[in-house]
Amino acid sequence: EKMKRAERMVAITQVLMLKPNVLTPLALFAEQFRTAKSTISEDLMAVKGSLQLSGHGHLETIPGAAGGVRYIPEISREEATAVLNSLAERLNDKERILAGGFIYMTDLLFNPSILRPLGLIFAGAFRQKKPDVVVTIETKGIPLALVTAEALGVPMVVIRSGNKVTEGSSVSINYVSGSSRRIQTMSLSRRALEARQRVLIIDDFMKAGGTALGIKSLMEEFQADVVGIGILVEAQITSEPKLVEGYLSLLQLKELNPDSGKTTVVPVFL
Numbered sequence: 001e002k003m004k005r006a007e008r009m010v011a012i013t014q015v016l017m018l019k020p021n022v023l024t025p026l027a028l029f030a031e032q033f034r035t036a037k038s039t040i041s042e043d044l045m046a047v048k049g050s051l052q053l054s055g056h057g058h059l060e061t062i063p064g065a066a067g068g069v070r071y072i073p074e075i076s077r078e079e080a081t082a083v084l085n086s087l088a089e090r091l092n093d094k095e096r097i098l099a100g101g102f103i104y105m106t107d108l109l110f111n112p113s114i115l116r117p118l119g120l121i122f123a124g125a126f127r128q129k130k131p132d133v134v135v136t137i138e139t140k141g142i143p144l145a146l147v148t149a150e151a152l153g154v155p156m157v158v159i160r161s162g163n164k165v166t167e168g169s170s171v172s173i174n175y176v177s178g179s180s181r182r183i184q185t186m187s188l189s190r191r192a193l194e195a196r197q198r199v200l201i202i203d204d205f206m207k208a209g210g211t212a213l214g215i216k217s218l219m220e221e222f223q224a225d226v227v228g229i230g231i232l233v234e235a236q237i238t239s240e241p242k243l244v245e246g247y248l249s250l251l252q253l254k255e256l257n258p259d260s261g262k263t264t265v266v267p268v269f270l
């Protein structure tokens, strides 16, 4: 028998939240729930209202024949602050101190429950730049870039360190990662990007900025437009200027003292 409004609203919300940023025509819902499009429009108004209350994103309705509705996932400012504060706390642990001015973050960078809100925070910060693709360099930046791409509803591209046979013909550039002070190579398959694509660069850590600068110059080789650079943790231990500008970091490593075991990681408030 016909579904009641509340049941349709739950079903519609599920369909939309499982496909973030994807436009669903109203006709599809009308057909699926065997009801009029006008009824679906009323259902959507109610779903819109409840999403506004929850702060977990909003609905975007596009009118007309090619129109429809899509769910834009979002995280509230309060929740984002709580996530970054708790992440800073977990990073402020002397057990995480590594040689060379690094902190061990791999356990956090590969934990989906931590990554999901971080992807929403980056997506919220860069959505208005309308990126077509999220780009990172292997390895630790990959999960972060993937959840950011998922929240934006765009694909992700991984730059390889060194040439890989399985990537086909590639473009390579050499760069100096401040972390290693040695010349390194990054390469990307020619098939990975088209000219004038709008690129959001995401990485887990920035020390000297050499990697981000390298990625920017590699994007120039593809005539791609870098519309933003998102970094989870940037080292701000010295006042040494970074090799790259115009990036947004979510956390700053202000102090790292292997002798005293003192680390200070603080959130950068958006």
Ligand SMILES: O=P(O)(O)OC[C@H]1C[C@H](OP(=O)(O)OP(=O)(O)O)[C@H](O)[C@@H]1O
Pocket (backbone or CB within 6 Å): 137, 138, 139, 140, 141, 176, 177, 178, 179, 180, 203, 204, 205, 206, 207, 208, 209, 210, 211, 212
């Ligand atoms: O700002 P820079 O001085 O260039 O350093 C930032 C690099 C170094 C580190 O990568 P690695 O730990 O070297 O590589 P992976 O991510 O594969 O572990 C990090 O993920 C950034 O990509």
